[in-house]
Amino acid sequence: MxxxxxxxxxxxxxxxxxxxxxxxxxxxxxxxxxxxxxxxxxxxxxxxxxxxxxxxxxxxxxxxxxxxxxxxxxxxxxxxxxxxxxxxxxxxxxxxxxxxxxxxxxxxxxxxxVPPPPPAMEALPRWRRAVRSVDPRRRAADSIATHYDVSNAFYEKVLGPSMAYTCAVFESPDATLEEAQERKFALVADKLDLQPGQRLLDVGCGWGGMAMHAARERGVSVLAVTLSREQAQWGREAAARAGLSDLVEIRHGDYRDVTERDFDAVSSIGLTEHVGVRNYGSYFRFLHARLREGGRLLNHCITRADGRAGFRPEPFTDRYVFPDGELAPPGRIIGECHDAGFEVHHEENLRMHYALTLARWCRNLEDSWDLCVREAGLATARVWGLYMAGSRMAFEANWLQLHQVLASKVGEDGSTAYPLRPTWRP
Known part of the structure; x- marks a missing residue:
């Protein structure tokens, strides 16, 4: 030098x-x-x-x-x-x-x-959040609001018409985002073997995309639950516009407050990341109790690729994107399902599908940058650009994966309604 x-x-x-x-x-x-x-x-x-x-x-x-x-x-x-x-x-x-x-x-x-004061939008460190919030349900609601109650107009531009903030399923790299999101909903419905007249519980339903697909395409009655008030309001209005209000109820609240039982199927698409690893057992036991014998669960969530890695996300993600979010390896998900009484039938890794999904979301954000900044503010728009581009890299580098786990509730005598071979198209 x-x-x-x-x-x-x-x-x-x-x-x-x-x-x-x-x-x-x-x-x-x-x-x-x-x-x-x-x-x-x-x-x-x-x-x-x-x-x-x-x-x-x-x-x-x-x-x-x-x-x-x-x-x-x-x-x-x-x-x-x-x-x-x-x-x-x-x-x-x-x-x-x-x-x-x-x-x-x-x-x-x-x-x-000497560190300067952190930006005003940064969440407190995790230990300070734990000290401040003694009510775990209130803390969970606050964490969900931080991420999802940003602006529905912002998410409409970033996510596109499907308003699906979870990994899509691409038939080919050239498929559009909307085609891929519809394919994801169809794959979930196929794995759950949804039939007309059945009842589906959709926990962590987001803006209601899966619920509306199940009602529209399969004739299923759906109870969908989200902790985000903004998502619930948008989803109810979308269901009404689609003429599906008689089949779709979108409830603003904690999934643990659902008292109804004997559902034919449960879909959990992107909720497990918010549950907390130490709560997996109670989470899966709760879903197991909501199903009838023979009913199916489809759990779709981001996972760690390496079981030796910690559960907590990187500091940026924890402070700016998913406060209190945690990720575990797929083996932990499957093991907790088993321990809750489920029989696991199928597991699928959609890692590269999420990399493609994130690339599309980043393109949407950039194409609508000025509107997104007006809706959510420059700092929030920048956070989402950083988060989505960084997540794309993480999926491509195999630091993160996306796993769908299909399980069913067997009878007390071990009886099962699951067929000898899968009936869906991969």
């Missing part, structure tokens, strides 16, 4: 083991990487650098980006995937020695390690 080199450049080069695949500039004159790069990352202020230094990784970078301390050129704000791809695939890092770090810190002074 030549004398007089800007200090931000020194700090960056201290952790690099190879060239940068994009240009990096900073407020102090730092200019690293290829100057003709189509992507430029700019550390715009000392505050932005302090965010990054005091919370290394995704949380510090997000704080700097959301407050303007880190800016991007050549990257769509609604889809920063290409930057993430280059960082993951091409940036090589090393661990600087203690003496190198000490010398760098002396140059910056102690202020570098």
């Amino acid at each position: 030549a004398a007089g080199t800007p200090r931000v450049g020194e700090l960056v080069e201290a952790v690099l083991a190879g060239p940068l695949p994009f240009r990096l500039t900073a407020y102090d004159g730092t200019d690293l990487g290829p100057r003709d790069s189509d992507i430029e990352v700019h550390v715009a202020s000392e505050e932005g650098l302090r965010y990054i230094a005091t919370a290394p990784g995704d949380l510090g970078l997000a704080r700097a980006y959301l407050t303007g301390g880190l800016t991007l050129r050549g990257i769509p704000e609604g889809d920063p995937y290409e930057l993430f791809r280059r960082i993951k695939r091409e940036v090589m890092v090393r661990r600087p020695s203690a003496s190198e770090l000490a010398a760098l810190l002396r140059g910056f002074g102690p202020r570098l390690l």
Whole structure:
């Protein structure tokens, strides 16, 4: 490092083991990487650098980006995937020695390690949320509201007409998002073997997409439940417009407050991520108790690819996207189903389908960026761009997976209504 080199450049080069695949500039004159790069990352202020230094990784970078301390050129704000791809695939890092770090810190002074206040939209750390909220149901409702009660108009633009905020199922990479979401609903209905006149309980129903599909396409009566008031209101109105109000009830409330029983089937699409791993046993036992003998459960959720990984999400996701969310490996899901009394018949990993789904959502966000910013605010729109592009990378890299688990409730004598071979099309 030549004398007089800007200090931000020194700090960056201290952790690099190879060239940068994009240009990096900073407020102090730092200019690293290829100057003709189509992507430029700019550390715009000392505050932005302090965010990054005091919370290394995704949380510090997000704080700097959301407050303007880190800016991007050549990257769509609604889809920063290409930057993430280059960082993951091409940036090589090393661990600087203690003496190198000490010398760098002396140059910056102690202020570098004083964290600025986090952005106003950031949730409290998990331990502080636990101290503040002694009512687990109230805490669950607050967590759901944080993520889903943003703006229905915002989600209409990002998710498209299906309003399905879960992994779609693509017949081919060229399928449209709407075709793929309809295929997902049809696959769930097929696995549950829904027949006219049956009763379906749809827990964590979102905006009611699965409920309306089951009623419209299969003639099924559906009780759908969501903790999001905004989702429930939108879903009721959509069901009324579709002429399905006589078959679809969308209830705003906790799924644990459902007292009805003897359902023919239960669909849980994207709820397990919010339940908490230590609550899996009571969750599956509750669903088991809602079914008649021979009834089926389809559980569709994001999972960890590695059972040795922790359950909690990365700090950025926990503070900005899914407060209190937790993910477990698929074996944990299947084991808890078994222990709750279910017989598990089929499991399917749809990992790459979720990568395709997220790519479509990012494209929708970028295409409707100005409207989404007006509806939800710049910071929220940026959070969703970061989250969805980062999640796409996580599914492509096999850090995350998406598993559907099909199970049924057997009789006390071991009798089963499940056929010898699956009746649905894969």
